[in-house]
Amino acid sequence: MEYAVEAGYLDSNPLANIRRSGSRTGDAVDPRVLVNQEQGSQLLTAVSYVGSIHRNRGRRLVGFFAVQLYAALRPAEAVGLREKDCYLPEKGWGTLTLRETRPVVGTKWTDSGLRHDRRGLKSRAANTDRPVPIPPILVAILRTHIAEFGVAKDGRLFANERGGVLGSTSYWRVWQEARPYALPPDKTDSPLAHRPYDLRHTCITNWLNAGVPVAEVSRRAGNSPEVVHRRYAGCIDGHEELNNRRIEQAMGWEGKL
Incomplete structure (x- = not known):
């Protein structure tokens, strides 16, 4: 509408006076979808059990789900991940340098006529990448996969x-x-890890609960700090006492109260 006004097709924007909602809270992450460390490991193991040994339907996807659980990749980012984007040392932490996504958009909407489009990273300028440090457990999983x-x-x-x-x-x-x-019947029928995307939510929550600054979590996850605050505020646990001690130290109150 604003463009139509600028181009002279309209005298004014008819939507300018429409009331907008004050805040967005509907996309907050439900803590019930998050898995703990043991559940995450069990889910990856269970993936390897899917399908016959000859087809390897599940085993070839263990690493796919692992990069979401341990590096917070979006599924479309994991689909586009290439070997040259991975630094996988024999010991210690590695790095995934994300450069593109491969979302499913349908043949009508891609220049190539294929179902999967090749696009840049979400919320980033074209031709920019996003390095994500990955823990040794994920390095080992990816080395085994390759x-x-x-x-x-x-x-x-x-x-x-x-x-x-x-x-x-x-x-x-x-x-x-x-x-x-991987899950008992009562958990199978629950929201727990209902979608693969819930593994990404778990990883981001783990980073926040580990005390990683929001700005760094935002950089690694490819979200803005505002989105991280809004979506994961209800998932952060156990930081109140730690933050209180930090305030006491900063104000010189430690040991005096």
């Missing part, structure tokens, strides 16, 4: 059984089959 399954022709780590781009239907089906293996 040694066992190799990479696709274009260097992507995670592919479907024919070597093509991994589709959302494929990994969703594996995830839904894996949950009953």
